[in-house]
Amino acid sequence: MNIGKSVVIKGELNGSEDLTIEGHVEGTIQLRDHVLTIGLNGRIKAQVFAKAVIVLGEVTGNVTASDKVDIRDGGSVDGDIISPRVAIAEGAHFRGSVDMQRKGAAPAPPQSVGKLAAPPEKPTVGVQQPQPVRA
């Protein structure tokens, strides 16, 4: 389903199918099991909940996706993202936080860092001679 450029929606938007928005939406968008695409002309000021969110236009508000958030080149998100997978293209704008809610991979407890122990507190000075890395 598409919401066209001339459409303005204020309020709560719920759906059970994939949705592409080219217009303006303010409020809340919920597509829990489906893909939401914010088209090039889409302007969203809303809390967004979906399975996957693809952003080519502008989103102001928090975005929660159970699968993936994909901000494409030229897309813009001002808000916090919660999603296990996040892709942000070169040329995309993002300001906010990203929480990828890692599942099934326990973070390292302090004692397991092993050889990579925390750096010493005493200042140390080293001189490195970096060279551009070749493939």
Place this chain on the structure above:
Amino acid sequence: MGLLDRLAPRQKEPGHGPAPSSSENPVFATKALRKFLTTLTSQESPTLLDLGPVVGSNVSFFGEQLGCKILVEDIFSDIDRHIRSGRIDDLPAFLTKRFSQADASVDGILCWDVIDYLDKVSAHALAEQMTRLLRADGALLAFFGTAQAKDMRYTKYVVVDEVNLKHRRYAAARGRQAILLNRDIIRLFSGLRVSESFLLQNNLREILFRKPAYDVR
């Protein structure tokens, strides 16, 4: 699972080794990043504050592989916006109010080389905020130029792996403001302690700061 275990899958994937270096996007070795990562990953679900522009692969690296919650607060775009609107004198006050996060709420800060692009007052304002946000034992990674660069460009630092950074240059509204001496840097971050310092041949000094458990000022 240790840091190396967490990074291993990335290195095994095709195309995830050190990227080819080009003159536009050279790849340089980094000494301090690995130590920063070690400090960061000693915490469970660490919160990372990135003061540079968003880089998709960095988000994947820190978010997916290291389990960080990432806060992206692009100070370079703030500088540009203030210059273009003729309000650069407002930048120190803006930076003082810029960060809404609670005191000691951040485990690691990627400051990159943003300090070089700030005037003295703005640099102090930012450094003070970073010191406020960093938790005790937290780490801040900052780069400082040691030679005056004439071009008006910022650098996006793209993490290739824990020992290599790709330097991707892009247009800036102004160039570096000053070359800071060691003592200036230490004074600037007077609430932090220099943990590691590396002088690189590419005229970049990498400094890893740690926040002591007590106030050193």
